[in-house]
Amino acid sequence: MAKRLQTEQPRRAARIGICGLGTVGSGTVNVMLRNSAEIAARCGRPVDIVQIGARRDNPACDTSGLNVTREIFDVANNPDVDILVELIGGTTVARELVLAAIDSGKHVVTANKALIAEHGNELFAAAAEKGVTIAYEAAVAGGIPIIKSLREGLAGNRIQWLAGIINGTGNYILTEMRDKGRSFEEALAQAQALGYAEADPTFDVEGIDAAHKLVIMASLAFAIPLAFDKVYTEGISRISIEDIRYADELGYCIKHIGLARRTEAGVELRVHPTLIPQRRLIANVDGVMNAVLVNGDAVGPTLYYGAGAGAEATASAVIADIVDVARTLEADPCQRVPAAGVAEGNQDGPRVLPMEEVLTSYYLRISAQDKPGVMSQVAKICSDQGISIEALIQHEPAEGETLVPVVILTSRAKEASLREAVAQIDALDTVEGEVVRIRVEPLG
Amino acid sequence: MAKRLQTEQPRRAARIGICGLGTVGSGTVNVMLRNSAEIAARCGRPVDIVQIGARRDNPACDTSGLNVTREIFDVANNPDVDILVELIGGTTVARELVLAAIDSGKHVVTANKALIAEHGNELFAAAAEKGVTIAYEAAVAGGIPIIKSLREGLAGNRIQWLAGIINGTGNYILTEMRDKGRSFEEALAQAQALGYAEADPTFDVEGIDAAHKLVIMASLAFAIPLAFDKVYTEGISRISIEDIRYADELGYCIKHIGLARRTEAGVELRVHPTLIPQRRLIANVDGVMNAVLVNGDAVGPTLYYGAGAGAEATASAVIADIVDVARTLEADPCQRVPAAGVAEGNQDGPRVLPMEEVLTSYYLRISAQDKPGVMSQVAKICSDQGISIEALIQHEPAEGETLVPVVILTSRAKEASLREAVAQIDALDTVEGEVVRIRVEPLG
Numbered sequence: 053m054a055k056r057l058q059t060e061q062p063r064r065a066a067r068i069g070i071c072g073l074g075t076v077g078s079g080t081v082n083v084m085l086r087n088s089a090e091i092a093a094r095c096g097r098p099v100d101i102v103q104i105g106a107r108r109d110n111p112a113c114d115t116s117g118l119n120v121t122r123e124i125f126d127v128a129n130n131p132d133v134d135i136l137v138e139l140i141g142g143t144t145v146a147r148e149l150v151l152a153a154i155d156s157g158k159h160v161v162t163a164n165k166a167l168i169a170e171h172g173n174e175l176f177a178a179a180a181e182k183g184v185t186i187a188y189e190a191a192v193a194g195g196i197p198i199i200k201s202l203r204e205g206l207a208g209n210r211i212q213w214l215a216g217i218i219n220g221t222g223n224y225i226l227t228e229m230r231d232k233g234r235s236f237e238e239a240l241a242q243a244q245a246l247g248y249a250e251a252d253p254t255f256d257v258e259g260i261d262a263a264h265k266l267v268i269m270a271s272l273a274f275a276i277p278l279a280f281d282k283v284y285t286e287g288i289s290r291i292s293i294e295d296i297r298y299a300d301e302l303g304y305c306i307k308h309i310g311l312a313r314r315t316e317a318g319v320e321l322r323v324h325p326t327l328i329p330q331r332r333l334i335a336n337v338d339g340v341m342n343a344v345l346v347n348g349d350a351v352g353p354t355l356y357y358g359a360g361a362g363a364e365a366t367a368s369a370v371i372a373d374i375v376d377v378a379r380t381l382e383a384d385p386c387q388r389v390p391a392a393g394v395a396e397g398n399q400d401g402p403r404v405l406p407m408e409e410v411l412t413s414y415y416l417r418i419s420a421q422d423k424p425g426v427m428s429q430v431a432k433i434c435s436d437q438g439i440s441i442e443a444l445i446q447h448e449p450a451e452g453e454t455l456v457p458v459v460i461l462t463s464r465a466k467e468a469s470l471r472e473a474v475a476q477i478d479a480l481d482t483v484e485g486e487v488v489r490i491r492v493e494p495l496g
Numbered sequence: 497m498a499k500r501l502q503t504e505q506p507r508r509a510a511r512i513g514i515c516g517l518g519t520v521g522s523g524t525v526n527v528m529l530r531n532s533a534e535i536a537a538r539c540g541r542p543v544d545i546v547q548i549g550a551r552r553d554n555p556a557c558d559t560s561g562l563n564v565t566r567e568i569f570d571v572a573n574n575p576d577v578d579i580l581v582e583l584i585g586g587t588t589v590a591r592e593l594v595l596a597a598i599d600s601g602k603h604v605v606t607a608n609k610a611l612i613a614e615h616g617n618e619l620f621a622a623a624a625e626k627g628v629t630i631a632y633e634a635a636v637a638g639g640i641p642i643i644k645s646l647r648e649g650l651a652g653n654r655i656q657w658l659a660g661i662i663n664g665t666g667n668y669i670l671t672e673m674r675d676k677g678r679s680f681e682e683a684l685a686q687a688q689a690l691g692y693a694e695a696d697p698t699f700d701v702e703g704i705d706a707a708h709k710l711v712i713m714a715s716l717a718f719a720i721p722l723a724f725d726k727v728y729t730e731g732i733s734r735i736s737i738e739d740i741r742y743a744d745e746l747g748y749c750i751k752h753i754g755l756a757r758r759t760e761a762g763v764e765l766r767v768h769p770t771l772i773p774q775r776r777l778i779a780n781v782d783g784v785m786n787a788v789l790v791n792g793d794a795v796g797p798t799l800y801y802g803a804g805a806g807a808e809a810t811a812s813a814v815i816a817d818i819v820d821v822a823r824t825l826e827a828d829p830c831q832r833v834p835a836a837g838v839a840e841g842n843q844d845g846p847r848v849l850p851m852e853e854v855l856t857s858y859y860l861r862i863s864a865q866d867k868p869g870v871m872s873q874v875a876k877i878c879s880d881q882g883i884s885i886e887a888l889i890q891h892e893p894a895e896g897e898t899l900v901p902v903v904i905l906t907s908r909a910k911e912a913s914l915r916e917a918v919a920q921i922d923a924l925d926t927v928e929g930e931v932v933r934i935r936v937e938p939l940g
Contacts, residue, residue: 063830083794087654093719094651096830096839189649195795197649205633205641207538208815210531275537333801336780343799350527351639351802351812355787357777358798368795371652380831386507386540387827395540 063097066378069127069158071149072139073106076163076190078113079363080139080370091371095378103127112363128152135377137370138162147171150186154178159381161373163190163366169264172271172278176391183385187373192265193218193342195365196358197372202272202346203393209348211273213313215328215495218265220340220360221249221256222288222308226325227338230296230305236289248340258287259308259323266310266323269344272393273312274319276401284407286324295417295488298447298459299327304415304492305335311493318405327415327492334495345495353496408468413442416462417488418477419455426482427458433476434462437469455484461492507541510822513571513602515593516583517550520607520634522557523807524583524814535815539822547571556807572596579821581814582606591615594630598622603825605817607634607810613708616715616722620835627829631817636709637662637786639809640802641816646716646790647837653792655717657757659939662709664784664804665693665700666732666752670769671782674740674749680733692784702731703752703767710754710767713788716837717756718763720845728851730768739861739932742891742903743771748859749779750934762849771859771936778939789939852912857886860904861932862921866893870926871902877920878906881913899928905936 068084070077084091084101092098104115105124121127128136128149136153138160140146146167150160160179162168168175168188179186189199193216202211217223221243228239240257243249255261263283271278288308299306304327313320328335333355337343342360347353359365380388392399420426427444434441440463447457462470474487512528514521528535528545536542548559549568565571572580572593580597582604584590590611594604604623606612612619612632623630633643637660646655661667665687672683684701687693699705707727715722732752743750748771757764772779777799781787786804791797803809824832836843864870871888878885884907891901906914918931 079794083652087652087793090654090719091652093838093842094647096834195792196798197645200644200649201641203538204820205644205816206812207819208527208531208535208812210534275534333777333780336777348639348812349531350523350808350815352806352809354640354800354802356798356800359796362796364794365796368650368652368792371794372649375651376648379833380827383824383827383831387824387831389823390540394537398537 065098065100066095066381067100067102067132067134068137068374069103069105069130069133069135070101070137070139071105071124071127072141073104073110073113074139074141075363076366076370077106077139078110079367080137081113081115083364083367083371091375095375097378099374099378102132103130124149125152128158129156133158134381135159135161135374137374138164139370143167143170150175151178154182154184157182157184159185159377161187161370161377163188163370165191165261165264165268169267169278169280172268179391180385180396185377185388186391187377188268189373190366190369192268193344193356194358194360194362195368196342196344196356196360197369198269198344198356199272200372201356202269204389206346206348206351206354209350211314212347212349213311214269214273214344214346215309215311215334215493216266216269216342216344217307217334217337218310218342218344218360219256219259219262219308220342221253222262223337224248224340225257226288226291226306226308229291229293230300233293235293236291257289259285262308262310262323266312266321270312270319270321273346274314274401275394275399276319276404277399279321279404282321282404284322284324288325291325294457295490298417299415302443302461303330304328305330306490307335309493314402315405317409318403319401320405320410322407322410325490327490328495332495410467411464412467413464413492414462414470415490415492416460416474418458418460419484420458421482421484422449422454422456423482429480429482430460430477433473437465437473439463439465439469439473509542509544510539510825511544511546511576511578512581512818513547513549513574513577513579514545514581514583515549515568515571516585517548517554517557518583518585519807520810520814521550521583522554523811524581525557525559527808527811527815535819539819541822543818543822546576547574568593569596572602573600577602578825579603579605579818581818582608583814587611587614594619595622598626598628601626601628603629603821605631605814605821607632607814609635609705609708609712613711613722613724616712623835624840629821629832630835631821632712633817634810634813636712637788637800638802638804638806639812640786640788640800640804641813642713642788642800643716644816645800646713648833650790650792650795650798653794655758656791656793657755658713658717658788658790659778659937660710660713660754660786660788661751661778661781662754662786662788662804663700663703663706663752664786665697666706667781668692668784669701670732670735670750670752673735673737674744677737679737680735701733703729706752706754706767710756710765714756714763714765717790718758718845719838719843720763720848721843723765723848726765726848728766728768732769735769738901739934742861743859746887746905747774748772748936749774751779753937755937758846759849761853762847763845764849764854766851766854769934771934772939776939854911855908856911857908857936858906858914859934859936860906860918862902862904863899863928864902865926865928866898866900867926873924873926874904874921877917881909881917883907883909883913883917
């Protein structure tokens, strides 16, 4: 009965220090205050914000009555803080702040994908050394509980692959291009006007943000260390409305996909525009929404969908982590879910496969002169590289054009062979400009 | 450094006893044996099947080398078992088995939705008394980690509503009817031939199975006790191909939905055929697949999709629970996630609303004689009950018929008013047969 008595004693409050009062920080404070009764009931104890560290106030968040400091490192060193919530962003000061908090024996909750993707291995080791936790649900796909699903909900599975629409800005742009016939530049300008894209949109449209999220998911799925430097990353800035239309005619959508797959040879880690069959549920995820499709050997395909960004959606994930950590404040570290998804010493999954060795299918678009023999030249190049052509469609030239757009779908081939074939097609006299190439994934 | 040293000591194996070797039991044993290395790495300790209790062997599962008994209660009383996994089904023996296991201090993992929905309140109390856990991820939506998502992943939210396609048999039948133009009876026979439906399909097609799952989710979402006797349940056996076509013309799909919604007046708990907009992602969940749409105040809409049944998909959820419990075998009970989602004494959510008080929109189909004045009679009846008509469409009579099918979409009205209006329309001389009525939900 000793156990029973223990649960009846009221537990002291979990004491939270929040650093950063931007969009996510203010959302977190607002939701924590609004839903404090629900949060305490789920935790089995009150959860108090004992300090906020922020360089400036945020009108989106009323901090009256809260202890606010301009020195964020005061929060990391505050002996009355149990859990430091890092919401300042960036990787330099954030890394130092998190290390300082760990060093003073605090648990850490962070929404910082770049920090985890680039410094997670170091931070997890430091946390393990101190017997504290780092939780990072909010780092991937905003409010969707994908970290928890991969790490705990699918813990019985050998995960085969996962594919995600994990950048809302990019998905918004591609959706606008398809639905409204806008060019990439027009859709980007629209995204910027609506606040979905930054003035410098590089992180989003070139796939760096998605690559951060992908390596975090892949690390959990395959029990491998975080390997941001090994992700192949290609953005969407070269996608044209023409390709979106041709893909549509073939029954495909073009989505910016982060893909991680376990193969005999190693783990594929890649972010790039991808033709996916329209009949897949994930092909219907439009606008700024995110979704991740995970295929486990036991469970088969599962999909997780929701808002990938925004103040309160991200706060939802931050607070889920706070609840998990607050509930287990006194737990032995080995009773907690390990930050890396597996107990220490078990990150022994397969190597990351270099992109050249990846097998995938391709959509190719060639601008060819309307002369006999061009297609046989192209077919021979593919054949010489061991690439089978599954479909070849000549489209009508655009008005006033003499060049014929030719669309080719290939069967699965090694990336290195495909690159060689494309280089040879590019060099043909009868072909103008560069071959457009977009990978194709059945996701089935 | 004491904490650190503790994590370095190898932890003893978690000892599992499995009762039941049917579809889910054999799937669980097979996946546990196949993925034992991954499971141990995620748990931080080996997970051993020390005993299986099953009345008979199952050719789907090789138990050679395993300790199998024909007396399932031996497993509940085995002092070498830490976690009893109940996969025998039913609610009589299963309840006794689970109570016996709890009484002997074991944690319990179960896939039994009927047991939890109908006896969960009693079982959770018994488990809390003994300081042990009951985990039941596999009871709802097979392999989809929806229990974990509701209870932990969305712990920061005040959940507003959830809507699920949570019976694969029913969804298969409705999908076949829509896609192939089959009648309900034909589609049911097809589902039976494929093994998706039982010889007696009542549990599935009349919504009882979905109601079990719905009350479990609602209990977690709203912190209310399990209230199976308070769910309004309506099956799909009266859905006709005609209604599916008319719904399609209006931009809707007919799905069998389990819906739980928080309102000012109380919690709605209902399972019934529902018109939902085709543009919603959940409207595209077809065949035997399941999906649950959850709307939280912070996160907004999130969706969880996957296989709702099947040996290994369900095993995936069973093993996720085993991993959670095995990791925290030595934990103080208050450090574990509470079975009911909130700490004891906190199940103080709102009352369940009687169906008569529920507000919803309606699709009505009337077979009217082709005479002047009928529509004005119908409109007056609706108006007298405070029901606004949003659309009224007269269709062409079927060949050789003289009756005119009239489809009406109403705005939101109280169920009691709608029932009164339908009774009055049914009584009109100019209307033949009974009014067909299907609820409409925007799910937006």
